[in-house]
Amino acid sequence: MRKTNYVGRGLLLLVIAGVAGYGIGLGIDLLISNTLNFSGSVPSAFALLLAVTAFFFGLYGYRGITRGLTWQILGTVLGALFVTGVRALMGSSNIFGAFLFGEPAWVFGALVGVISFLFGVGVVDDWMKWARGIDTPEHHEDEPGWEKYFYVSLDHKVIGIQYTVTALVLIAVGGLFALIFRTELAASQLQFLTTTFRLFNQTGPQLYNTLMSLHGIIMIISILLGISGIMNYVVPMIIGAQDMAFPRLNAFAYWLAVPASVLMLMSLILGGFDTGWTGYPPLSSRAPLGMQMFFLGVFTAGWSSILGSLNVIATVVRMRAKGMSAMRLPIFVWASISTSIIALTATQLIGLSFQLVMFQRLFGMGFFDAAKGGNPVLFQHLFWFYSHPAVYVFVLPGLGVISELLPVFVRKPLFGYRWIAMSSLAIALVGFTVWAHHMFTSGMNEYLRVPFMYSTLLVAVPTGVKFFSWVATLWQGKIQTPTPMLFVLGAIIVFLLGGLTGPPNAAISLDLHLHDTYFIVGHFHDTIFGGFVFPFFAAVYYWYPKATGRRMSEFWGKVHFWMMTPSFLVLTLGMMRVGLLGMRRRIVDYDPALGLDFSHFVMTIAAFLIGLSVLIFFINFFRSLKHGEPATGNIWNSRSPEWQVPSPMPVHNYEVPFEVVGEPYDYGLPGSKYVEFASADKVSHSHS
């Protein structure tokens, strides 16, 4: 009997709905504006939304994510109509705008859309029942097979995979945008993003600004989702818990990411925005409508980050196995706690800073408007108070992955475990004191600059502790280099480059030259790839067997690594070089007289090679689900508890609970054990 090809069905419906949506949008636009706007925003918006929803409908039917998206579209339209109606009744002018509805209607509609999505996908159902006094079972059994990933699951392993795959999708989208503008930048003078080119109501240079801005924020959100993926999947397993402390909150935090991503894509279509992901006013207060979609999208994704980190902290504090004292925690748990402390608290500030600009646009509240007595630099303080600690959110989990994996592949204890654990906390705490190093040229108070230089350089100390400890761990070990270890080593080297190019930026006088150049772009690509991207790949290659019971292809894993790493080094070293020589950031074109054409050409080639290597990774990832070499046991010979039970991980993690009886990384100590599982007759059958 032929199996239904769900993906085929989904793709077919995607095409049909896309075309139909495009036609509907074109028609509506024609009625309102009297012109056929083929490359315009309204037809594209309809096409995209209907196509995506129809794809999931074909794949899956009207439930879960499909229902969520449908309700989001309806909620957005109803919310926008509501505000339009109210404003019409109030006699306001300009109740319609360049994109059908006016800005206040779109903002309110988008907000209602996000909330509608959450109701539609079903992630608030249990809470709504509790509010009405109805009790719900503690666990929900998931459907077997792939369908559970598109539905609300309370299992942290399913949610971890949902986060990880969504992160990979966003990486692909953000990477695609980068390849588009890297192609434009390969040579000086405008090639195709010219002033006469128009798409989504934007000219070429405007589209560049939007793509560049979205590349930034989409990658940032993919990082937040990626770290949530790893932390959600791994933390309960390695502390011996059955699940996270708040499984419903966990699902809720994940499902916020989907409408947030929809909003990000809508910002591209609804006029774009030209401020970079940093959204500085006054530019952001006069940017097109896409700016508001961006603000709301970040707001929504920020809530995902906050609630997820709340869950991690509560889980680690309350759900650890017996005997797992602070100094016997796996090092990744220390990294997760440090990350979560930052994400729980500082994230609110980016939400607030964006909220203030949103209200400035909507109601004329002059927070950052100099003409109204406001202060543009205030935005930068509020914004960077989150956005600097945010980069430690990005890298601390990855640095934790490095520390977690090194002992396994070196067969030696993690050198200086306590100091490494403390260094994660130290980086998190010191990281709160450095934000104004992004503002050395901003016109902020003179006397503030030097203290921030001191605090910024101070972060190098705990970071250095990590590097020295890693080298000491490798020293005199017995090193093997399967793919996860390759990515760990690549991470160390790339993060080293990122870290070493930090102090030049911290020195204020030198920063006056480096600020807003490609040197900074090279610096943060190195730190982000070294602190997140490489460790993320390491974590996926490492824990993939635990999740699926199969290994990813070693051969293609090595191809991925050896294609990505040299290309990436060429890319970032090239970025730093052109930055030093005068290449500014965030520009669609550069002066041929700078003589940087060849460097840019090389960087574009490198970027494409990186893209190709990631494509290879994707293919490996999905093919290995069915065709990977079976790997059901402790294939890495790790001491960690999750590898002491078979793969794929059992649904409730540990049928038999374990107790911690030794140190986590005592490789080489004869007879030592980290965990001991209770004997069969002591198993309690009390969990429902």
Added chain:
Amino acid sequence: MRHFLIVGILVVVAAILTYVGLDSANLMPVAASAQAVPIDEMWNLELIFMSFFFALIVVPLAYSLIVFRRKKGDTSDAEHMEGNTKLEIAWTVLPLFIVIAFAYVGAVNLAETRRVDPDAIIVKVTGIQWSWKFEYPPYGVVSDELHLPVDKQVLLQMTSTDVIHSFWVPEFRVKQDLVPGRITELRITPTLEGDYKVRCAELCGTSHAFMEKPVVISSQGDFDEWMAEQVKLAEQAAATPGGRGQALVAANGCAACHSINGAQGIGPTWSGLFGHEVLLTDGTPVSADEAYIAESIKAPQAKTVAGFEGQLMPSYGFTDEQIADIVAYIKTLR
């Protein structure tokens, strides 16, 4: 032990090679200001540190990968080494001191770039989307080019009329944001005669990439000559409406969006504009006469030309006389 000795030597060699490589790679543009000197010294110090710490980590790492690789068939673990408290204290405290010393050097270095010359020339700089306006107060000259005499400090007093911009000439090194609603200052002492460019270094919208103007550093004599000529040109321009209009256009950066040679830009070209028919966004044709052009300057969103939707021209607060002068200038463009 033998390993430590080998690694030690390799670290030193690698550090030196890295430094020499980086130093000879000509990574900085020519230094053309007095402020560039301490900054390039700071950069050199950074290169030394970066080279040393790069070698310090990478060499033992690479060495371990080669020498301490697990032998085929060996399934045992390595030696049980948990840590070394003395070492860990050392590699926390030593970097702490280095970092503090570095910050101190950085502060001193910063002070050197901020030396004040009380006799500095004052130039008022205004950033406008997407052009630069330079005013020379003692002479009453307004120009879109920055001319300066060599070896004399200039005090740039800068502001913006719209969004945040940033003043940067790479050869001078220092940069400073232009913030609406306040005046920010930057002191530069050019030391090398030549032609440079100032380019905006803070994303400011659609044409941020193209917001650049010439910076000419010349001898005192040549500078005085240029200034005298500018004064004369200003007097001549002030005599006719078209001349006054052209000066206003140059001072307010209209060329960032409107070309005068027919080239497609962010806004409609002015070449041949006056007297011809234009199509508006709602499809109605209108004659580009004095009234239409004047209205488009006063209230730019009132009647937008088709194809230029969403390109939000700001309003400049010109007086009616100024608008008449600008219209007079546009009339002269065929």
Added chain:
Amino acid sequence: MTHTQEKSSMLGQGVFIFVYLAVLTGLEFFVAISFGSVPLLVVVALIKAAMVVYYYMHIYKLNLEQEGDEHSYEYKSGTNRLGLWLFLVSDSFVFGGLMVMRINLLGLTRPDLNQLLGLAVTSILLISSFFMNRGETLMHNGDRRGFLLNTAITFVLGLGFLLGVVLLEWRLAIHEGLTPDSGPAGAAFFMMTGMHAFHVFTGLILLAVIMANGRRGLYDEKNYPVEAAAVYWHFVDVVWIFFYPALYLIGTLA
């Protein structure tokens, strides 16, 4: 101590703390209108906040030794308690950011607001916290009727605060020319009171939920949700303990 002795001791403590808070509020009002000492006003606000956090929000419960095993109701409530406090820590960063905005934009000036109205709404909110504390204590001691009555009073007072701010304060301010778009003072005032009012509104929703469920007898045995709603309500009061002097008392008129 017996059950009833514990109950009346807790109720008595609630009264005692309320009297303290009322006196301190009177003190700060008096200080503000007579000699306006900023350090003193800050200190008074900190003391008031500390009292509410310790006595009404009983933050020390985070540290209690759990007796039950990890599947017991007590243990799970302890986890929920930690989760709630983590959420409140996070939320306080929003209000902290709003304070930074107010200080940066207004400095030592303040908007021109009606002092009597300000004192009135502040008092209403403080009194509502008193009744919330009573309600929570009574439910914890099994007195459903007492819980419902006191929580209903809390709700009414909370609604009174909300209407007092939105219907009276805001309209008065707009009438006097202090609008959201009139300048930094207006922007700060409306954003701060607006965000706070939003939290009062959500607090009212939580109160409505626990009253409805309380009537059905859901909290006669397991009453952590009552504690949660009460702690959230007191948090909203603590925010106002700082916002009130920041907007009404500290600084000179611009």
